[in-house]
Amino acid sequence: MKFSIERGALLKAVGQAQSVVERRNTIPILANLLIEAEDATVSFRATDLDIEVVDKAPATVERAGATTVPAVTLHEIVRKLPDGALVELSDDGASGRLTVVAGRSHFTLATLPREDFPVMASSEYTSNFTAKAPVLRRLFDKSKFAISTEETRYYLNGVYMHVAAGEDGQALRCVATDGHRLARIDATLPPGAETMPGVIVPRKTVGELRKLLEDDEVEIAVSVSETKVRFATPEITLTSKVIDGTFPDYSRVIPVNNARRLEVDAAEFAKAVDRVATVSSERSRAVKLALEEDRLTLSVTSPDSGAAEEELVVAYGDERLEIGFNAKYLLEIAGQVDRENAVFLFNSSGDPTLMREGDDASAVYVVMPMRV
Structure with missing residues (x-):
């Protein structure tokens, strides 16, 4: 594998992906990013087994291939490179090392086999719809402060996204509560979301999702099943397991x-x-x-x-x-x-x-x- 990429594009892609990596891991491969180079695109994949982020960036690919490298170390290297630098990443597939070169800077990182990297199983999504980034941003931003941090009440450790009867007909609704305060936010129901099953989006996923919703012009493709939820832009795909539990009947309070x-x-x-x-x-x-x-x-x-x-x-x-x-x-x-x-x-x-x-x-x- 060998490719060249602009430092800014690399930093954005690696930064988005590495943020899901847990700092303390008992499984070494989970501390790594899976880098896949093909055609004119490089994808960076990270997972903690509950959330998976794939971020794509344009690059000049000389030799297609894939490997895995420590996520935090690569991010720190790229962060400290000068603005506008052209970064070349390469490995020969045999040495177990990835070489990172930018100007006069030269780094060598240990790799792990790509075959060991766990890829989240694809799910049959029962509901697919699109929503503008500001709509989803409002739903999650205004409700996330009320998410419970009590691990014993795990079913409150996220935002309950579901279809509900709103003031003006059916609404896409997000609810969070910790028993002391509650937030209930409605938005117009997007076409295609009518049959969406209600899912509890975990707290960590809500935090990661915020990074996808910065650009007001972006349309977010949302896919929902009983066990998973996926949010995707043209560059980034965030897939997450949902909390396996029943959200309480919040309307009573x-x-x-x-x-x-x-x-x-x-x-x-x-x-x-x-x-x-x-x-x-x-x-x-x-x-x-x-x-x-x-x-x-x-x-x-x-x-x-x-x-x-x-x-x-x-x-x-x-x-x-x-x-x-x-x-x-x-x-x-x-x-x-x-x-x-x-x-x-x-x-x-x-x-x-x-x-x-x-x-x-x-x-x-x-x-x-x-x-x-």
């Missing part, structure tokens, strides 16, 4: 009768929460919200650190209410608001609170209160 309505400037609210939370004890980070007509008082009292209080002018016309929340949860939810105003809907100090962006019901958040 979304309040429908919360009548006390607070409307507040989202950015001002987030800044005020952040300021008063400075004195809260790290363990609870509890912030009390005291609501009366057109006024919101945020306060924190910490026996160790002291106290803080801040008032905001808001739109609120219901009876007085005092309710406490984890400051981190409030900040994360407020950070999802793209519009100017956030609308909170309360019932009582002990019931879940609903939040949405203005009158837009396509993004709904639920947060559980705390005793303060």
Whole structure:
């Protein structure tokens, strides 16, 4: 195998692929990238047995072939090469070494046989559709903060992507919850997605997927089966196993009768929460919200650190209410608001609170209160 490739293209392709590689591996081959050169394209494949990424880049291929090399080492080498360098990679298939040459820099890396590299079995996908990158980016970006990190509740360790009844008919919906807060985001259902089985996309996959969704103009081809999900652009294919479990009936925890309505400037609210939370004890980070007509008082009292209080002018016309929340949860939810105003809907100090962006019901958040 022998090919030449521009340093920028190589860095992008290797960087995308190597990020799925686990730093600690008991199986040596999983620390490697599979490099395959053919025609005018080189593909870089990496896997951790649950996720597989294949990234293709244009190159001048002198001799077709394939080998595997340590992913992190190759990425570090390419990252430190000068911008605009032409990089030549070659191996003779016999020495067990890959040579990397760029200008006066010369590296030799140990390889492992390509036959040892595990390629994820292809799946029969029952549903195939395309969606614009910004649509998928919004669905996953706005829901991923609520993914649970509790390993015992493994079925909450991802984003539940499924078809649901939305405000305007069928919707492509993403839901995540950790039991303390919940995010439910809807988008118009793309043609072809009607029969899609509901799948739980793992947390790591959601993180890797974000890199495919940077370009607003890109169409993402999505394929879904009961056990796998695949997202593909012309250059990158991300295939992942889905979490084998049943996502709970989240609709039961979304309040429908919360009548006390607070409307507040989202950015001002987030800044005020952040300021008063400075004195809260790290363990609870509890912030009390005291609501009366057109006024919101945020306060924190910490026996160790002291106290803080801040008032905001808001739109609120219901009876007085005092309710406490984890400051981190409030900040994360407020950070999802793209519009100017956030609308909170309360019932009582002990019931879940609903939040949405203005009158837009396509993004709904639920947060559980705390005793303060």
